[in-house]
Every structure is written in C-alpha cells, then in structure tokens.
Amino acid sequence: MQHAYFIAGTDTDVGKTTVAAGLLHAAARQGWSTLGAKPVASGCAWTADGWRNAxxxxxxxxxxxxxxxxxxxPYAFEPAIAPHLAAxxxxxxxxxxxxxxPMRRILAQCADFTLVEGAGGWRVPLxxxxxxxxxxIALQLPVILVVGVRLGAINHALLSAEAIARDxxxxxxxVANIVEPATSRLQENLATLAEQLPAPCLGQVPRLDDAHASLVADYLHLDRLK
Known part of the structure; x- marks a missing residue:
C-alpha cells in the first residue's frame, strides 16, 4: 500500500525537516521504500555540484x-528568505x-511512503x-502538520488545521515538536492540542541535542496515521 503526504508546519523553524526525516526513517524500519522531496528551498549553499539545501x-x-x-x-535559492522573494x-x-x-514525477516513483515538504507555514506565498x-491542493495530498511547541503553538496549530480543512x-x-522545552504548562498545552486538533498525534519529539533521523523516529508512530 502506498502512502503519500504533504508535510506542513505551523510556522518556519518548527522542525518540519527533522520530523520528515524521522518519519522516513521510521517507514524504512518497517521495510517500506521511502522518498522525500522539497520542491522549493531557500537558504542554499553553493557546492561543486551547484546549489544545495540542507x-x-x-x-x-x-x-x-x-x-x-x-x-x-527542483527550485533552490541562495538567500534564506521567503521563497517568493528569493525567486x-x-x-x-x-x-x-x-x-x-516535478512532484508528480516524484509521486510516480510509487514509493511505499512519500513525503513532499513545504516551506514555512501553510500560507507561504508563491x-x-x-x-x-x-x-x-493540486497534488491532493493529505497533510501531516508539524506543530512547533512553544508559546502561541495552540493558536497557530488550530488556525493551520482550519485552513487545511477549508482547502x-x-x-x-x-507531530508535537517541542522546540521550547521551558514552555510554561507544557503538558497542559500538549493535552489541549490533542483535544482540539481533529487528527491523531503521531508523536511528541523532545528537544534533542542530536536530532538524527534514527533518534527522532523512536518518538514517532506511523500506525496512528488517519
């Protein structure tokens, strides 16, 4: 069975790639073929092979x-600014x-588990x-939302979920990615997110000194995908 999802975040710098890499690793552990893509990226570095994004x-x-x-x-830009401005x-x-x-060509590879990662939050301009x-919307992909858990996360998460449904x-x-462990009433905030977001929580990823995909995967549960 093939699974393909769009990875969105509640904001920029909430750990979309960290979580996406962890999800891909978790899927590979299950013996699935995996493929991840980043259609547009800013903040790239010049290498002998051309512009490359981390x-x-x-x-x-x-x-x-x-x-x-x-x-x-397919679209890689040097400055670490909004993609439409970089372009x-x-x-x-x-x-x-x-x-x-190009993303349809990625999906046509028919990996068991494919992720297309966005940039920034849900309404980033093109x-x-x-x-x-x-x-x-064009690809008609279900969405996995990475919630950067910090002050304001509940509002950002609920508004993002509403926009996704409206679209x-x-x-x-x-996925709860705890970017600020010192967030006041952390557990209460996580409980509120679980109560009010209309989808299952795939895991809570703590702040890690080495957020390697294999370690992040330990906190994720693909079997909860809706």
Missing amino acids: DALALMAQSTLKQPYAAIN REAGVALSVEALAE AEGAHLSDLA GLRLAGW
Missing part, C-alpha cells in the same frame, strides 16, 4: 529510492504548476496570489 539533503539521505538532487529539490531576486517565476510537475498550500484536504496526523 533540508533537501536530509530528505535524500532518508530516502531508499534514490533520485537526482534536481528531482528532489523574484533570482529572476525565476514560481507557480503552482511549475512545482507540481506568486500572483498563489500559495504553497495550493501545491498540496479541502485531510489532516492525517500531527
């Missing part, structure tokens, strides 16, 4: 089906279809009124 490379490292870098991350500075016209076409959420997509599950 998040895309992390997904590649946890993918058992190997693809060329350009297939995994504009580079003179590149981003569109939903420009991102959807161009001409389009948003990265429109890519998830006609299914929230398949969510």
Whole structure:
C-alpha cells in the first residue's frame, strides 16, 4: 500500500525537516521504500555540484529510492528568505504548476511512503496570489502538520488545521515538536492540542541535542496515521 503526504508546519523553524526525516526513517524500519522531496528551498549553499539545501539533503539521505538532487529539490535559492522573494531576486517565476510537475514525477516513483515538504507555514506565498498550500491542493495530498511547541503553538496549530480543512484536504496526523522545552504548562498545552486538533498525534519529539533521523523516529508512530 502506498502512502503519500504533504508535510506542513505551523510556522518556519518548527522542525518540519527533522520530523520528515524521522518519519522516513521510521517507514524504512518497517521495510517500506521511502522518498522525500522539497520542491522549493531557500537558504542554499553553493557546492561543486551547484546549489544545495540542507533540508533537501536530509530528505535524500532518508530516502531508499534514490533520485537526482534536481528531482528532489527542483527550485533552490541562495538567500534564506521567503521563497517568493528569493525567486523574484533570482529572476525565476514560481507557480503552482511549475512545482507540481516535478512532484508528480516524484509521486510516480510509487514509493511505499512519500513525503513532499513545504516551506514555512501553510500560507507561504508563491506568486500572483498563489500559495504553497495550493501545491498540496493540486497534488491532493493529505497533510501531516508539524506543530512547533512553544508559546502561541495552540493558536497557530488550530488556525493551520482550519485552513487545511477549508482547502479541502485531510489532516492525517500531527507531530508535537517541542522546540521550547521551558514552555510554561507544557503538558497542559500538549493535552489541549490533542483535544482540539481533529487528527491523531503521531508523536511528541523532545528537544534533542542530536536530532538524527534514527533518534527522532523512536518518538514517532506511523500506525496512528488517519
């Protein structure tokens, strides 16, 4: 059985890639073939092979089906700014279809477990009124939401879940990534998220000194996916 999901976050820097890599690793442990992709990435470094993004490379490292870098991350930009601004500075016209076409090729590889990771939060702009959420809609992928647990997380998570539902997509599950362990009333906040988000919690990932995919996978439960 093939599973494919869009990975979204409640904000930027909430650990989408950390969780996505952990999910891919957890799936591979179950003997599934895996493939992760990052359609657009800013904050790239120049290498002998061209622009490379650390998040895309992390997904590649946890993918058992190997693809060329350009297939995994077709749009890579240098400055660590919003993708639509980075693309504009580079003179590149981003569109939903420009991102959807290479992602359809990724999905056509028919991995048992495929993840397409977004950038920032749910409503990150692309161009001409389009948003990265429109890519998830175009691909008709259920969504896994990474909730960066810190002050304000409940509001961000519930608004993201409402937007996902309003866009006609299914929230398949969510992951609590505890980015601020000192958050006041942490357990109460986690309980509120579990009560109010309309999907199962796939796991709670603590703040880790070494957030390697194999360690993150220990905290995740693929069997809870809706």
